[in-house]
Amino acid sequence: xxxxxxxxxxxxxxxxxxxxxxxxxxxxxxxxxxxxxxxxxxxxxxxxxxxxxxxxxxxxxxxxxxxxxxxxxxxxxxxxxxxxxxxxxxxxxxxxxxxxxxxxxxxxxxxxxxx
Amino acid sequence: xxxxxxxxxxxxxxxxxxxxxxxxxxxxxxxxxxxxxxxxxxxxxxxxxxxxxxxxxxxxxxxxxxxxxxxxxxxxxxxxxxxxxxxxxxxxxxxxxxxxxxxxxxxxxxxxxxxxxxxxxxxxxxxxxxxxxxxxxxxxxxxxxx
Numbered sequence: 001x002x003x004x005x006x007x008x009x010x011x012x013x014x015x016x017x018x019x020x021x022x023x024x025x026x027x028x029x030x031x032x033x034x035x036x037x038x039x040x041x042x043x044x045x046x047x048x049x050x051x052x053x054x055x056x057x058x059x060x061x062x063x064x065x066x067x068x069x070x071x072x073x074x075x076x077x078x079x080x081x082x083x084x085x086x087x088x089x090x091x092x093x094x095x096x097x098x099x100x101x102x103x104x105x106x107x108x109x110x111x112x113x114x115x
Numbered sequence: 116x117x118x119x120x121x122x123x124x125x126x127x128x129x130x131x132x133x134x135x136x137x138x139x140x141x142x143x144x145x146x147x148x149x150x151x152x153x154x155x156x157x158x159x160x161x162x163x164x165x166x167x168x169x170x171x172x173x174x175x176x177x178x179x180x181x182x183x184x185x186x187x188x189x190x191x192x193x194x195x196x197x198x199x200x201x202x203x204x205x206x207x208x209x210x211x212x213x214x215x216x217x218x219x220x221x222x223x224x225x226x227x228x229x230x231x232x233x234x235x236x237x238x239x240x241x242x243x244x245x246x247x248x249x250x251x252x253x254x255x256x257x258x259x260x261x
Contacts, residue, residue: 011227014204014227015227088120094150095123095223095225096123097150099123102134102137102138102147103125105137105143105146105147106128106129106134106137107128109137110129110133
């Protein structure tokens with residue numbers, strides 16, 4: 001797997017994305033930056049709970065927060081996500097090729113059995 | 116979106132038992148397992164076909180080799196096969212469905228398992244109670260021997 005990112009960072013990211021709410025937050029940030037309050041609005045959970053989810057995303061490197069404005073808006077860091085997507089793409093390609101060869105092998109086996 | 120998952124589906128014109136055989140017998144795996152440009156020789160394949168058993172393939176290419184080391188987490192012939200690679204945390208499940216017309220649908224589902232789930236203890240947690248009972252019985256039988 002030829003990703004330029006090390007396994008540990010990728011692990012942290014996949015762990016962060018293993019949660020539905022956090023995936024939802026990432027999806028919303030992909031449309032532009034937002035404050036914690038804005039991100040929390042659609043959920044029934046407390047602001048603190050949403051802050052904790054954002055904390056996990058921040059530590060994973062997927063999300064960063066502004067330093068200067070008081071509201072410290074969250075934004076997506078695309079680099080890591082791209083590494084994950086390239087992992088998935090590579091995996092998909094490897095399986096597609098493997099399945100191509102299996103198809104050929106199965107045809108050969110059945111051909112042999114028919115004779 | 117679900118960034119940590121891969122799903123791959125393929126329908127083969129072959130009966131399910133034959134597809135299962137290809138996915139689980141080293142002599143068949145040797146024909147198709149390795150990535151493009153690499154071969155998977157028979158003597159580099161280890162298949163201990165039970166939950167907790169080893170699944171290893173040594174893939175050899177012109178510019179080096181790559182070994183996949185995995186542990187089976189689920190073995191339900193001829194329907195479902197799953198393994199985890201402790202080094203990368205990748206968990207792969209293959210599900211085989213008999214489509215009734217002599218063809219078989221194979222769905223590959225791959226996801227990352229977080230680090231804490233990769234310890235031997237956590238891997239044991241993947242085992243079904245029946246597998247654990249079997250392992251335990253085997254252990255007891257060994258202990259009973261003089």
